[in-house]
Amino acid sequence: MTTTGMTMTSDGERQPRGSALPARWRILTWILLTTAVALVSVVVTTRALLLNDVDHDANADITQEIDEFRAFAAVGVDPTTAAPFTSVDRMLEVYLNRQHTSEGEVIVGVVGGDLLFDRRIALDRPDLPPGLTEDGNLFDPMLATPTNSGVIDVEGGRVRWARSDVTSGNNDGALIVAVFTAEQRAQVGETIRTIALVAVGGLGLTAVIGWLVAGQILAPIRQVREVAAAIGEKDLTSRVPVHGRDDIAALAETFNSMLDRLEQAHDTQQRFVDDAGHELRTPITVIRGHLEVMELDRTADATTRAATLRLVEDELDRMARIVSDLLVLAKAERPDFVTCREVDVTDLTLDIEAKAQMLGTRDWQLMEVAEGVAGIDSQRVTQAALQLATNAVSHTHDGDVIQLGSAFVDVDGRRLFRVWVRDTGPGVAPEDASRIFERFRRGNPAPADVGGPAPERGGAGLGLAIVRAITDAHHGSVWVDSTPGEGATFGIDLPVHDPDVRLPATDHREQGDPEPHNAESVPDPRKAVTS
Incomplete structure (x- = not known):
């Protein structure tokens, strides 16, 4: 054979x-x-x-x-x-x-x-045979x-x-x-x-x-x-030295590029496994503990058992959300994470506003709507905007005002499409603005976040990380502008690319920018927001 x-x-x-x-x-x-x-x-x-x-x-x-x-x-x-x-x-x-x-x-x-x-x-001639005469x-x-x-x-x-x-x-x-x-x-x-x-x-x-x-x-x-x-399973950092510009050098560069992709895939897989293991340990422990208590307590009434089952169901739902968010972040490392097409941003903004109203009983206000087209991935942009809206819902109470809008802005000679969401919650502390877009990072409650029913704060800390991954894949930026006690405005700025251009996902840490985008490195969003 x-x-x-x-x-x-x-x-x-x-x-x-x-x-x-x-x-x-x-x-x-x-x-x-x-x-x-x-x-x-x-x-x-x-x-x-x-x-x-x-x-x-x-x-x-x-x-x-x-x-x-x-x-x-x-x-x-x-x-x-x-x-x-x-x-x-x-x-x-x-x-x-x-x-x-x-x-x-x-x-x-x-x-x-x-x-x-x-x-x-x-004469004696060596060029002739002897005895010739x-x-x-x-x-x-x-x-x-x-x-x-x-x-x-x-x-x-x-x-x-x-x-x-x-x-x-x-x-x-x-x-x-x-x-x-x-x-x-x-x-x-x-x-x-x-x-x-x-x-x-x-x-x-x-x-x-x-x-x-x-x-x-x-x-x-x-x-x-x-x-x-x-190269071993734990070390993918070795690279082949490249000398010259001939075919052998091209082979070395191609091999190094392959190693870069393998290392990136390995890191993504390892980060997914580590994150999943870290975040799923707590709900699994909670579920196991309540089920063991319910198994041991044979005298528990139906109401107690129903409450335990509801708690277990809530934890399972949270595990499902964590796994779903981790999968999104893992896909963000792939070059086909976003597929840009020419999109009518007016329809996109109205669609985002309609979907956001289903996230909670808030006073939703559409403040401005951009008019025109942009080369973006409409599904990923919608996903990012809804994540910002979900974040706003989790930091506000029923009936609170949440404003959103979109606009075209010019920043440093670049034409950008901006989507923003403003809430009336406790705001973001200055020390949190530089880290809330990282994975599993949640901001601390501001001093004003007291009194009244507590907003939902039990997320895994992946929503804003997903927003950043989507903007990074578009070669854009995410920002927050907030005054503690007076609410916060979150937004994304995306370059207006040509249509039908597939943009590779990027990792700012590989480009010498290890820190997340924060309010100090982005334009003041209030210059583009109208009420």
């Missing part, structure tokens, strides 16, 4: 397919293989070209000598006497004595079966063949030759020009051996350089592997 990139062993384990040879060795092997093929091709081609030059030069020398002799014979005048030649012997003798042969070249005259050699043949049989094939040129292999090596027949009076003869190429071929062999030795040295140098370069190229990949091996 096989799977993509894997093979199944007999014991059911998966093993990756492919070569077990390290990448560095594979790179070096291919470099050496291609280099060796190229060098062999160069050596073979060079040898063929040099041998072809040897044969070409030999043919050129033979052609030149034959042409010179034919021109000499055509004139037919003895240069020493200025009289015409009377015999072939004299013609060949005079011509041979005037020649200067090149390396490996032999010029022979033949008259009546006798051989006449040029005067240099008696005594071995007359060497030239017999050249005389016997009907053709006037050819190539023969003799003991002294390969010979290229040509013959020119001549007649003078009643005498016949011939001139044979032969070139022994053994010496030139031997020189070619020496040259090729030298080139081969240089090629082997170059191949060795290529191996060393290839090994070093392959190691340098693969070093970032090795660092990726080492970082991946060093």
Whole structure:
């Protein structure tokens, strides 16, 4: 059985397919293989070209000598006497004595079966085979063949030759020009051996350089592997060093980006587990305690049991709300938490006001309504606004005034869409304004929050954290303006983005802004609020 990139062993384990040879060795092997093929091709081609030059030069020398002799014979005048030649012997003798042969070249005259050699043949010439003057049989094939040129292999090596027949009076003869190429071929062999030795040295140098370069190229990949091996369940902070701007650097950056996403997902999961464990411990303890008491108290009447069950039901509802809020905050870390579309903010504001009236019996007043469109996520903005309205309900009494509204404002050259909610509750203490938008943080009651029925203050402290998560995902801000004892105004400011733009969720803590937005870092909302 096989799977993509894997093979199944007999014991059911998966093993990756492919070569077990390290990448560095594979790179070096291919470099050496291609280099060796190229060098062999160069050596073979060079040898063929040099041998072809040897044969070409030999043919050129033979052609030149034959042409010179034919021109000499055509004139037919003895240069020493200025009289015409009377015999072939004299013609060949005079011509041979005037020649200067090149390396490996032999010029022979033949008259009546006798051989006449040029005067240099008696010299010690290593380029010619020994005993050449005594071995007359060497030239017999050249005389016997009907053709006037050819190539023969003799003991002294390969010979290229040509013959020119001549007649003078009643005498016949011939001139044979032969070139022994053994010496030139031997020189070619020496040259090729030298080139081969240089090629082997170059191949060795290529191996060393290839090994070093392959190691340098693969070093970032090795660092990726080492970082991946060093990453544990509790530590996702390791990153691969990025050097340069090449493909390997791009790979390292992509790997680091993946680690960033994994770390963010792990932190989100861990924070969700920690928050859930922290906040759910109390209601679970309360539920377990009351159920144990009810189980032990067999004499409890129906009214007591009903009260206990109502309390348990209330705690279960609170647990459900906590889990739901935690899930929202966990989703806020995802890039698709908000999906911006072009929204008519007038309809959005009226919709928020209609839904807010269902949150409590308060004197709801819609103070202003923005007109126009904005590129926002209408569902998330509604959720944030209703969270602010719920917060206002929890700090007021029946019949108290809660005002809300929306407007377009310009702040520092930016066009913002603002939604705000103002209550007449106890307000927010200055020391609480910097922390109430954090998770599980609840403000302390202001001194004026006394007397009368106590407002509902039993939330988990996640509502305003959700509001901040939604505004952060829009690249906006959340603010509060309050005077203790005189109520508070909460609002959100969202940039007016282009439609159909999906904005990634952001975490201000990663952008050098660890503190929540507070009244000191946002514009005074009363400048945009009308009554």
